[in-house]
Amino acid sequence: MxxxxxxxxxxxxxxxxxxxxxxxxxxxxxxxxxxxxxxxxxxxxxxxxxxxxxxxxxxxxxxxxxxxxxxxxxxxxxxxxxxxxxxxxxxxxxxxxxxxxxxxxxxxxxxxxxxxxxxxxxxxxxxPLAGLTAYQALRAAGTGEGDTVLVHAAAGGVGTMAVQLAKHLGARVIGTAGERNHDYLRSLGAEPVTYGDGLAGRVRALAPEGVDVVLDLVGGGTIHTSPEVTAPGARLISIADPDVAALGGRLLWVRPDTADLTALSHLAEQGVLTxxxxxxxxxxxxxxxxxxxxxxxxxxxxxxxx
Known part of the structure; x- marks a missing residue:
């Protein structure tokens, strides 16, 4: 072959x-x-x-x-x-x-x-990989109706899945991305913010009480901004930075799972996931x-x- x-x-x-x-x-x-x-x-x-x-x-x-x-x-x-x-x-x-x-x-x-x-x-x-990562990360964080979720790298492969799935769960989504992707994130239902210096202040301006869930999909120390932007009891998940454990969060390594993948397939057929x-x-x-x-x-x- x-x-x-x-x-x-x-x-x-x-x-x-x-x-x-x-x-x-x-x-x-x-x-x-x-x-x-x-x-x-x-x-x-x-x-x-x-x-x-x-x-x-x-x-x-x-x-x-x-x-x-x-x-x-x-x-x-x-x-x-x-x-x-x-x-x-x-x-x-x-x-x-x-x-x-x-x-x-x-x-x-x-x-x-x-x-x-x-x-x-x-x-x-x-x-498969992007969808399962987002699906399992949101589940690990116990994401649900009324949560405010901060998705780092929201316009990437995993990020776009996480935005759509979080919205489907009834959450409000704030997503970091470059300005050229802000309109795209808005089309998915997220509120975009530019990453880089001053990120914590921009997130706090949108969510003064802090966010309930942080999904770090990019690494590079991004997770360390979490104490500045989270509400008490917030849940932190990273797929890229082991330092998340020191902040009380979880490092997630996506697993193959037929039931989860089938659920994602059904959501795609329903038009929930694009x-x-x-x-x-x-x-x-x-x-x-x-x-x-x-x-x-x-x-x-x-x-x-x-």
């Missing part, structure tokens, strides 16, 4: 486009013909070796965890799916090797859900897609098609 892979840690320059063996399908897995795979910052961070203390790399590594595609093969015990089913998945294992930037991926059924019927494969590929695709690249141009992702200024999702 055609695939993107790397044989040593590094940047986009270590990616190779070529032939690899088609993956074998375990008893509780299905074989997916990949139609699209979303690019996430964790892809190039893992590729650079930043997660080496957590996830062992078994070279050659095919990067990518997000996928949308069609079931073309069944494991020995996979009654959940049939040949021809259109699916989405957050296909993460506890090591780096068999990713989704390839013609085929063998995916455990626990990582999959049915693709939203109203979305293209490109749009649907943007849901996916903005920023740019689409063919498989052989995955290195260019990574470079764009690493710039950190993209609104929505970057997607590779197969």
């Amino acid at each position: 055609k695939a993107i892979s790397y044989r040593a840690y590094g940047g986009p320059e270590v990616l190779e486009f070529g032939e690899l063996p088609e993956p074998k399908v375990g008893p509780d897995s299905v074989l997916i013909k990949v139609r699209a795979a979303a690019v996430n910052p964790v892809d190039w961070k893992a590729q650079a070796g930043y997660l080496d203390g957590m996830l062992q790399a078994v070279f050659p590594v095919v990067p990518g965890w997000d996928v949308s595609g069609v079931v073309v093969g069944l494991g020995a015990d996979t009654p959940e799916f049939e040949i021809g089913d259109e699916v989405i998945g957050y296909v993460r294992e506890d090591f780096l090797s068999r990713g989704t930037f390839a013609e085929y991926v063998a995916a455990p059924v626990r990582t999959l859900a049915r693709k939203p019927a109203n979305l293209t494969f490109e749009q649907a590929a943007g849901i 996916v903005e695709v920023a740019e689409v690249f063919p498989l052989e141009k995955t290195a260019d897609a990574q470079r764009l992702s690493a710039e950190g200024h993209t609104r929505g999702k970057i997607v590779v098609t197969v």
Whole structure:
């Protein structure tokens, strides 16, 4: 099969486009013909070796965890799916090797859900990792009706999901973003604020009593502004900064979960959750897609098609 892979840690320059063996399908897995795979910052961070203390790399590594595609093969015990089913998945294992930037991926059924019927494969590929991260973060924070939620990096892939899901839960949402994305955030129902110096004052001007939930989706010390902007008893979640624990919050590492992913698929079909695709690249141009992702200024999702 055609695939993107790397044989040593590094940047986009270590990616190779070529032939690899088609993956074998375990008893509780299905074989997916990949139609699209979303690019996430964790892809190039893992590729650079930043997660080496957590996830062992078994070279050659095919990067990518997000996928949308069609079931073309069944494991020995996979009654959940049939040949021809259109699916989405957050296909993460506890090591780096068999990713989704390839013609085929063998995916455990626990990582999959049915693709939203109203979305293209490109749009649907943007849901799993970003959607699950936002969904599980909001749940971990106990977000509900009447909460005021501050979402850092609200115009990014995870941020846009978090804004829409928080609004669906009945929360008020304040989102940090560059000014060029403020109108976009307003269209999603958030109140935008510019990040950078003076952020705490801008947030307090919108929420004088403080916010109830902080979602840090960017890291870089952002979580340390929380004591200046939160109400008593506020809940802090970060997906990028372990320092959140010292502030009484939680570091969240998103998990594959069929029930959660199915819920997101249903929300997409109901029009509650939308996916903005920023740019689409063919498989052989995955290195260019990574470079764009690493710039950190993209609104929505970057997607590779197969």
